[in-house]
Amino acid sequence: xxxxxxxxxxxxxxxxxxxxxxxxxxxxxxxxxxxxxxxxxxxxxxxxxxxxxxxxxxxxxxxxxxxxxxxxxxxxxxxxxxxxxxxxxxxxxxxxxxxxxxxxxxxxxxxxxxxxxxxxxxxxxxxxxxxxxxxxxxxxxxxxxxxxxxxxxxxxxxxxxxxxxxxxxxxxxxxxxxxxxxxxxxxxxxxxxxxxxxxxxxxxxxxxxxxxxxxxxxxxxxxxxxxxxxxxxxxxxxxxxxxxxxxxxxxxxxxxxxxxxxxxxxxxxxxxxxxxxxxxxxxxxxxxxxxxxxxxxxxxxxxxxxxxxxxxxxxxxxxxxxxxxxxxxxxxxxxxxxxxxxxxxxxxx
Numbered sequence: 001x002x003x004x005x006x007x008x009x010x011x012x013x014x015x016x017x018x019x020x021x022x023x024x025x026x027x028x029x030x031x032x033x034x035x036x037x038x039x040x041x042x043x044x045x046x047x048x049x050x051x052x053x054x055x056x057x058x059x060x061x062x063x064x065x066x067x068x069x070x071x072x073x074x075x076x077x078x079x080x081x082x083x084x085x086x087x088x089x090x091x092x093x094x095x096x097x098x099x100x101x102x103x104x105x106x107x108x109x110x111x112x113x114x115x116x117x118x119x120x121x122x123x124x125x126x127x128x129x130x131x132x133x134x135x136x137x138x139x140x141x142x143x144x145x146x147x148x149x150x151x152x153x154x155x156x157x158x159x160x161x162x163x164x165x166x167x168x169x170x171x172x173x174x175x176x177x178x179x180x181x182x183x184x185x186x187x188x189x190x191x192x193x194x195x196x197x198x199x200x201x202x203x204x205x206x207x208x209x210x211x212x213x214x215x216x217x218x219x220x221x222x223x224x225x226x227x228x229x230x231x232x233x234x235x236x237x238x239x240x241x242x243x244x245x246x247x248x249x250x251x252x253x254x255x256x257x258x259x260x261x262x263x264x265x266x267x268x269x270x271x272x273x274x275x276x277x278x279x280x281x282x283x284x285x286x287x288x289x290x291x292x293x294x295x296x297x298x299x300x301x302x303x304x305x306x307x308x309x310x311x312x313x314x315x316x317x318x319x320x321x322x323x324x325x326x327x328x329x330x331x332x333x334x335x336x337x338x339x340x341x342x343x344x345x346x347x348x349x
Contacts, residue, residue, distance in 0.1 A: 013044040016335040017223035020047060021212045024054020024187060024205070024255075025231035026304030027086075030312040031296050032059050032229045033079050034319020039227075040072040042327065045334075048223035049157035051172075051213050053206035054187040056229070057160040058082070058142070061151055061183055064158055064175075068150040082145060083312050089137040090307030094118075097306065107311050108300040110244070115302060119244075122191045134194045138187070142180040152176040159216040161206030162186045165195050170209030170258070172216055207232075207255040214262040218282050225334050227326075229319075230292035232256055248301035260345060263288065267342035287338040289330060293322045 020039075022032050036059060039045055047067075052060035059079065066078025098112045109115040121130065151158060152175050160173045162185040173182045185196035185203035195202035206212070217226055232252050240246045269284040295318050303311070330339040 015044050015046045016225065017046050017048045017221075018334065019217040019221050019223045019226040020050045020052075020060070021214060021217065021226055021228040021259075022050060022052040022056030022060055023211050023229060023231040023259075024052075024056045024207050026055055027307050027312065028231045028296055028299065028304050028315060029055025029059055030083055030315035031231060031293060031319040031322075032056060033083055033312075034316035034321075035229050035291050035323040036063055036079060036319075037076050037316065038320040038323035038327075040076050043072070047156050049159065049217050049221035051159040051161070051210075051217050052186075053161045053210060053212040056212055056231070057186040057206065058138075058183055060158055060160070061142075061146060061178060064154045064156050065146050065148075065150050067156060068147075068154050078145075082141070083316070084309070085141045085145065086138070087307050087309040087312055089141060093137075093307070095305050097308070107303045107306055107308075107314075109302040109306055110300055112302075115305070127190070127192060127194045131192075131194065136184060136193055139180055139184060142183055146180070148179055151178055157216075157221060159213060159220075160186050161210040161213045162188070162196070162198075162203040163206055163209040165190075165202040165204050168209070170206060170213060171201075171203070172210075172213055174216075210258045210262075211255045212259070214259065214266075218286055219279065224285055225287045225289065227289045227291060228259075228340070230290055231296060233292075233297040234260065244301070251301070263342055264345045267346050270342070287333070287336075288340040288342060289326070289333065289338065290340040291319075291322050291326045293318050 032055065050060040050064065052058070062078050062082045063075045066075035068074070070077070094114045095109060095118065096112060096114070097107070097109060101108060101111055127134070154175060158175045158178060160178055160182055161170050162173065162182065163169070164171055181196055181198055185198060186206040188196050188204050190204045195204055211232065214226065232255050234256050236249060240249045266283050266286060266288065269280050272280070272284065296315065333339040
């Protein structure tokens, strides 16, 4: 049976409530854009809640605001417009691929002189030294393109995670609390930007405390199916050897740690199999699914700062392809059974 026939058949299905858990990853968030773009084509998928961090939080907010304006069509158009604006703003960035990388077709910035200089300076100087006015081009994009009142009244629940600098704990912001500052806080890498002040507290990237946070999807949503859109790889086949590879792997591990703990707890609770109406039962009953890509996993960490339109659209197309593969392979699992084997996460525990 062709993919078109499969898709047509599924469009006759009863609606399935789903939650989305969107990881952060800078420009790699364009992969998530593609995944969302493809899922929004399916009228039988109804989004109940979205938990997002960093670029995942921005994708979530843009989707919800666009959905409030014009349903799935509005959401898809809003995502396209947002990433186009990101790419346009990046044209004036000093961080561009080197001519050699362009010739060789590599998306990395690893050999770009200004990237190497900025990387070195970030180890000596803080954003308070290098960016005293705290300029962030994303602020203007968010302020000009998002109606936060629409997000506040949306039926789709939004959960944005940022890390409290003082306590080290994550704070989850919900629809009515989400502002441009909240989204920037969720994406605030402390080596690049000053901490974002909200309600008297300072916040850094939410990836340090939840990338993304699953707990509110379990506690506050009706859906029993959660699709994780994974940008940061959990496993690597080879041990890193260069300084940059080691630092990148350390960041991947730290940015996945809290999510993996939540998923391991879910796997353990399934083995207990509680049957009451307790919170433990809700965790055990959540059906987990995952959309990821080997193409994204193999990209260098510096490419997260590459916002060239050709790169973003390549990631978008890879996201659409990965989502289409997921729908073909695991679409029938939605509403019935998990397709992501959580028991693997208990190996060695």
